[in-house]
Amino acid sequence: MKRPLVDSAIYEFVFRGQLTEVALDAAGRVRRFQDLDSVDEIAAALSLELLDAEEVTASRGMAVVYTAIAAFEMSVRRYVKRVLVDAYGEDWWEKGVSQNIRRFAEARREDEEKTRWHGVRGEDLLSYTELGHLPQIIQQNWQQFEPMVRRIDWATAIFGTLERSRNVIMHSGVLAMPDVERVGMNMRDWIKQVGV
Template structure:
């Protein structure tokens, strides 16, 4: 992966962090900076207004954290996929020297549960079924490849572990405590700091 591609990804994530900060300012100061598309227009106008105002407000606050998480998780998966395809070719996922068997098995179980439930598969790409902890295991297993991007394997493991823990409330529709919002912001900053 070339330097310009990494810089482009960092630029995109920096923009997401700026948008996150603008959202926070809007909420804290009760002002509209008009920096985004009117998402309220996209909501189901028949049912959405029936939810309590307090619940809608909390959902709006949590949406920014979900967006940050989504962008970060997808960008990490993309980085891993690109680096390992370059290293081992398109069948890199099936190689237990590259992807630990425990990770492959966990993904296979999640895919099976989705198929057995009768819902649409979220993806045909197995890496889309991984969690932050498993992504960390893949990076550790392939440090010879990722050491050129990150400055500390223990740092990567710590940040991904923290993100994996923070993921729970976001994925399960619970409010993040103020300390955890700060922890999320710091974890995202730590992630990018590991790349410098």
């Protein structure tokens, strides 16, 4: 039985796409991290099997905590930018962020741009700020954030705690379970209050 023309067209389209992927890989395409197929592929690329097993196990546990903090931080950055864009439009960066934080972010981006062989942090300058800058930006624009955040001291405490835990992990430290639980509690509290 002959296939309908539509099925044949879809098959040909998908097959050409697969051939293109194979050809790009054969030509030496550099794959972004997001394109990697699995955690196992990432582990193989890093040769984790050559490292001390106990240290890898401890680090994997902290990687889960870091994943949560990083995803939380990205969602808060998106929230902060959305509020500032709603308030100031296209000039959100100049009108909603202090000159000191803008200078910090711009200098960090310029420094990273000098290393052209390495990927960049993000698409906008807010990606170049530190976690601790976010409550400062919120405070500088309190009128816009107050309806959801309610108390700046509460927000500052949450970000301070998360930044402390993040810094321990980023410098190869291992958090105790009460610290891990505190990270989770702080993120849950923020999400319940603010929604991101």
